[in-house]
Amino acid sequence: MATDPINQFQIHTLIPIEVGGVDFSFTNSALFMALTVAGASAFLILSSRGRGLVPTRWQSAAEMTYEFVAGTLRESAGSEGMKFFPFVFSLFIFILFANLLGMFPYFFTVTSHIIVTAAMSMAVILTVLFYGLWLHKLHFFKLFVPSGVPVVLLPFITMIEILSFISRPISLSIRLFANMLAGHITLKVFAGFVVMLSSFGFVGILGAILPLAAAVALTALEFLVAALQAYVFAILTCLYLNDALHPGH
Amino acid sequence: MSDRDGRPDQSSDAEDAELCKRLRELDKRIGERRIDLGEDERDDAPRSPGVAVALRLSADFVAGVVVGGALGWGFDKLFDTSPWGLVVLILLGFAAGLLNVMRTAGIVRPRTGGPDEGR
Numbered sequence: 001m002a003t004d005p006i007n008q009f010q011i012h013t014l015i016p017i018e019v020g021g022v023d024f025s026f027t028n029s030a031l032f033m034a035l036t037v038a039g040a041s042a043f044l045i046l047s048s049r050g051r052g053l054v055p056t057r058w059q060s061a062a063e064m065t066y067e068f069v070a071g072t073l074r075e076s077a078g079s080e081g082m083k084f085f086p087f088v089f090s091l092f093i094f095i096l097f098a099n100l101l102g103m104f105p106y107f108f109t110v111t112s113h114i115i116v117t118a119a120m121s122m123a124v125i126l127t128v129l130f131y132g133l134w135l136h137k138l139h140f141f142k143l144f145v146p147s148g149v150p151v152v153l154l155p156f157i158t159m160i161e162i163l164s165f166i167s168r169p170i171s172l173s174i175r176l177f178a179n180m181l182a183g184h185i186t187l188k189v190f191a192g193f194v195v196m197l198s199s200f201g202f203v204g205i206l207g208a209i210l211p212l213a214a215a216v217a218l219t220a221l222e223f224l225v226a227a228l229q230a231y232v233f234a235i236l237t238c239l240y241l242n243d244a245l246h247p248g249h
Numbered sequence: 250m251s252d253r254d255g256r257p258d259q260s261s262d263a264e265d266a267e268l269c270k271r272l273r274e275l276d277k278r279i280g281e282r283r284i285d286l287g288e289d290e291r292d293d294a295p296r297s298p299g300v301a302v303a304l305r306l307s308a309d310f311v312a313g314v315v316v317g318g319a320l321g322w323g324f325d326k327l328f329d330t331s332p333w334g335l336v337v338l339i340l341l342g343f344a345a346g347l348l349n350v351m352r353t354a355g356i357v358r359p360r361t362g363g364p365d366e367g368r
Binding site: 156159160161163164166167168170171174175178179224225228229231232235236 | 300301304305308309311312313315316317320338341342344345346348349
């Protein structure tokens with residue numbers, strides 16, 4: 001481990017599996033994805049098991065999560081958007097649990113790999129694209145042609161709108177991945193300073209107080225970012241789904 | 250629920266009424282307190298906190314330029330028009346990035362209204 005800040009993102013094979021020359025190995029990344037799903041399922045199933053009219057603390061937490069996501073979705077995509085609730089809720093809870101699991105020392109952060117976040121954002125944007133096309137047929141492309149624009153400008157505006165649409169899955173995946181990656185690297189670097197400085201004797205230990213304080217503050221910030229990124233991903237999914245439902249809006 | 254059903258109890262109706270009354274009272278008290286605190290009834294509905302908006306901005310802009318650059322580069326590769334595809338599409342990507350940022354920041358309306366007004 002030592003102080004190499006990149007080491008924590010390395011993928012190791014735990015159980016080598018190979019099917020027809022393709023590597024399907026069970027890696028530490030896969031392990032933590034499984035743990036994330038297991039943790040999220042356990043949280044929701046165990047906390048809602050009591051089914052009390054007056055909720056216990058855990059049930060209240062689960063209900064608040066549900067109502068929070070449902071409210072966000074209803075507010076940004078209308079009540080027709082509620083048919084996508086399972087999708088949005090799964091994304092939200094998966095990202096939230098993956099981010100929070102990554103906050104444990106020595107744990108692997110699934111969402112710090114762009115392939116994972118890119119897969120999720122592609123799922124979102126393909127859902128938007130296919131559902132929009134299925135629902136509105138070719139009217140879906142009105143999304144790219146704003147009304148009330150002079151004819152001379154229309155091709156440019158349309159091009160810009162199309163580019164803006166294509167950039168969505170990219171910004172969606174880059175945002176989550178970059179935030180988690182950068183946060184964990186910063187944390188590791190500051191923690192590394194503490195170790196390095198404190199090996200320089202008494203003055204070094206005094207000097208190490210500063211990066212230690214920074215590391216503590218950064219840990220708190222990382223918890224905030226972990227929850228906020230899950231929220232941002234969920235609300236953007238809602239906004240994009242709204243475009244699929246109401247393209248002319 | 251089930252344990253109350255199992256118990257032959259004539260006082261359960263009275264109990265329910267009592268509970269209802271207490272719940273209503275509590276509701277009223279909470280409502281009064283909310284107004285005292287200046288909280289709007291609807292205001293605890295989810296709303297983007299400022300930090301969430303801030304976190305969205307940078308990636309929005311960068312993604313626009315990156316997509317423009319990538320498409321321009323690909324266009325040049327396909328049609329051998331280097332460097333014009335890259336030049337034009339990076340500029341358009343820049344514009345798209347700015348549009349993304351302005352939408353996120355709420356300066357531009359999310360979508361310009363089309364013929365069919367949904368929602």
